[in-house]
Amino acid sequence: xxxxxxxxxxxxxxxxxxxxxxxxxxxxxxxxxxxxxxxxxxxxxxxxxxxxxxxxxxxxxxxxxxxxxxxxxxxxxxxxxxxxxxxxxxxxxxxxxxxxxxxxxxxxxxxxxxxxxxxxxxxxxxxxxxxxxxxxxxxxxxxxxxxxxxxxxxxxxxxxxxxxxxxxxxxxxxxxxxxxxxxxxxxxxxxxxxxxxxxxxxxxxxxxxxxxxxxxxxxxxxxxxxxxxxxxxxxxxxxxxxxxxxxxxxxxxxxxxxx
Numbered sequence: 001x002x003x004x005x006x007x008x009x010x011x012x013x014x015x016x017x018x019x020x021x022x023x024x025x026x027x028x029x030x031x032x033x034x035x036x037x038x039x040x041x042x043x044x045x046x047x048x049x050x051x052x053x054x055x056x057x058x059x060x061x062x063x064x065x066x067x068x069x070x071x072x073x074x075x076x077x078x079x080x081x082x083x084x085x086x087x088x089x090x091x092x093x094x095x096x097x098x099x100x101x102x103x104x105x106x107x108x109x110x111x112x113x114x115x116x117x118x119x120x121x122x123x124x125x126x127x128x129x130x131x132x133x134x135x136x137x138x139x140x141x142x143x144x145x146x147x148x149x150x151x152x153x154x155x156x157x158x159x160x161x162x163x164x165x166x167x168x169x170x171x172x173x174x175x176x177x178x179x180x181x182x183x184x185x186x187x188x189x190x191x192x193x194x195x196x197x198x199x200x201x202x203x204x205x206x207x208x209x210x211x212x213x214x215x216x217x218x219x220x221x222x223x224x225x226x227x228x229x230x231x232x233x234x235x236x237x238x239x240x241x242x243x244x245x246x247x248x249x250x251x252x253x254x255x256x257x258x259x
Contacts, residue, residue: 023049025048025241027048027238027244028048030045031043031232042257043061046058053076059072068090069090069091071088078100079133083131089220092112092255095117106119106122107120107156109161118161124156124163130156134155134168138168138208145182146182152168159226167186167188176211177234184203185201196216197216199214210233212232
């Protein structure tokens with residue numbers, strides 16, 4: 001029997017049941033202020049894609065006027081608590097990140113666009129936290145945290161290229177901008193010869209959404225230091241398009257926030 005040719009459109013129809021549906025994209029806005037005076041330092045725009053257990057996140061760090069100066073791309077790797085990530089600062093070419101290297105992870109830093117990267121390979125233990133993976137850790141251990149139980153874990157500090165022991169614990173229930181919330185504190189669980197200021201976190205009681213981060217920021221200031229900041233996320237994520245996410249991934253970064 002003669003076989004009839006299949007058109008490209010027909011082939012697509014045959015393959016449709018085998019193709020995974022496009023994953024929804026959400027966007028969330030944040031604002032970073034100085035910890036003491038409350039002046040606006042920069043803005044953050046987050047794009048989230050995928051389920052919580054395999055979440056990808058793109059962050060554009062913007063000047064106060066909206067221009068993007070740095071970008072961070074996070075992809076799941078093994079555990080939601082330990083994503084790979086890559087941060088690039090367009091102002092001087094600074095880079096840092098973590099990427100998979102077999103069963104280990106490679107941590108890298110590039111001080112400036114004309115500097116050679118410095119790398120180190122680390123074994124990341126189960127239960128460790130990398131970058132914004134602390135958000136997944138909070139959600140995973142939420143019931144225990146509400147009961148007042150401390151959560152101890154190893155946190156990867158790219159700037160030090162090492163893991164440090166941290167402890168996360170609930171400090172009490174509060175009202176944040178009119179909504180019920182829980183305040184948590186994250187601090188060093190041992191003395192390591194260098195200071196790491198405590199971090200205060202505020203999460204919405206209803207949906208465990210991060211509302212406020214107060215502590216050492218992960219974006220350097222004009223002197224190359226990491227300032228103390230208060231980052232607020234007053235509104236929940238909203239649906240947006242995959243095209244917007246794609247455009248953000250290639251948006252040029254400015255070299256200065258000065259007008």
